[in-house]
Amino acid sequence: xxxxxxxIEIIVSLVLxxxxxxxxxxRAGLGVISGGAEQLTGNKARGADVIFRKITAGAAVLFIxxxxxxxxxQ
Numbered sequence: 326x327x328x329x330x331x332x333i334e335i336i337v338s339l340v341l342x343x344x345x346x347x348x349x350x351x352r353a354g355l356g357v358i359s360g361g362a363e364q365l366t367g368n369k370a371r372g373a374d375v376i377f378r379k380i381t382a383g384a385a386v387l388f389i390x391x392x393x394x395x396x397x398x399q
Contacts, residue, residue, distance in 0.1 A: 327398055334391045341384040348377045 327395065330391055330395055330398075334388065334395065337384050337388045337391065341381065341388055344377050344381040344384060347373075348381070349374055
C-alpha cells in the first residue's frame with residue numbers, strides 16, 4: 326500500500342511540475358510548447374491556461390492528500 330502511494334505521489338508531483346511550467350506567466354511564457362494546445366481549446370493561450378490551471382489545482386489537492394495519508398501510515 327505504502328509503495329503504491331509513493332509511486333502515485335511521484336507521478337502526481339511530476340504532473341504538477343509540468344503543468345506549472347507549461348502555464349504562461351505575466352509575459353510570453355513558453356509559447357513554443359503550447360502551440361499544440363491551441364487546436365484542443367480553440368482559444369489560443371486562454372484555453373490552454375484554463376486547462377493547465379485546472380490540472381494544476383487537481384494535482385496539488387491530490388499531492389497534499391496523498392502526502393497526508395503517507396504521513397498517517399508512517
